[in-house]
Amino acid sequence: MVTLDATMGRLCIAGLGPGDLAQITPAVREALLAADDVVGYFPYVARAQALLAQEITTQAVQWHASDNRVELDRARQALALAAQGRQVVVVSSGDPGVFAMASAVFEALEAADAPSAWLALGIEVLPGVTAMLAAAARAGAPLGHDFCCINLSDNLKPWAVIARRVQLAAEADFAMAFYNPRSRSRPEGFVRLLELLRAHCESERLLVFARAVSTPDEALQVCTLEQARPEMADMRTVVLVGNSSTRRVGRWIYTPRYYDPVGAADVTSNGSTP
Ligand code: SAH
Helix, strand or coil, X not given: CCCCCCCCCEEEEEECECCCHHHCCHHHHHHHHCCCEEEEEHHHHHHHHHHHHXXXXXXXXXXXXXXXXCHHHHHHHHHHHHHCCCEEEEEECECCCCCCHHHHHHXXXXXXXXXXXXXXXXXXXXXXXXXXXXXXXXXEECCCCCEEXXXXXXCCCCHHHHHHHHHHHHHCCCEEEEECCCXXXXXXXXXXXXXXXXXXXXXXXXXXXXXXXXCCCCEEEEEECCCCCHHHCCCCEEEEXXXXXXXXXXXXXXXXXXXXXXCCCCCCCCCCCC
């Protein structure tokens, strides 16, 4: 429940889900209906506009759309607007805490030159349906056992960190979800990822390439690690990799809730594979 106080500015950092307006939570809708300002990357601001266009509302919203690469500037702008007493909503796709704006807002709050008044603002993070959960639901239940989630963009961390995390996750037999798998500016990262997975997982391991889930462009491809090709992923794709027990049943794929070491990688001795 979003509480409003006309005398105080408020900042909500809201997740818009994977694309379909029907997957936006009622709490996020309510925050948008109370907003004076909506701040975000162009396509997400457009999604918020589409949601409000469905509503009977007389509110006069100021829309602040910007490019994807200016997260910190956007966070500072949102905090400054809230400090003026405005009701501000920062919009992210999926969940705002998953490789998105919530951390950027807290980074801006922590910065040495941040006005101390910002710490007194009412700040609320409103969760949304993150891409891997929307994708997993379409495929069946590939994340039904322990899993981890890794951002393949090496803009904010070195590739060596990504490679080590993938290797350890594969050794521990986690299912995995990969965000930002392949952009035009760094097509080689996903090639290296497939090489790494092939070094640590069996060739029949199941993968889901889920593109633009819950939008009109949605496309789902399920294949084995052997069949996987770099071109199957782009920046609108989240890639799910099953664990060694992930299997097909009919047109679904799922990971059992129990861990069956027969046929699965043995991760029970000393916590690592030999
Ligand atoms: N905060 C977002 C993730 C932002 S990172 C969330 O929680 O979903 C952007 C990456 O998310 C994309 O490169 C892609 O890997 C994934 N993604 C976002 N929306 C998606 C969708 N509708 N279908 C598939 N992947 C999506």
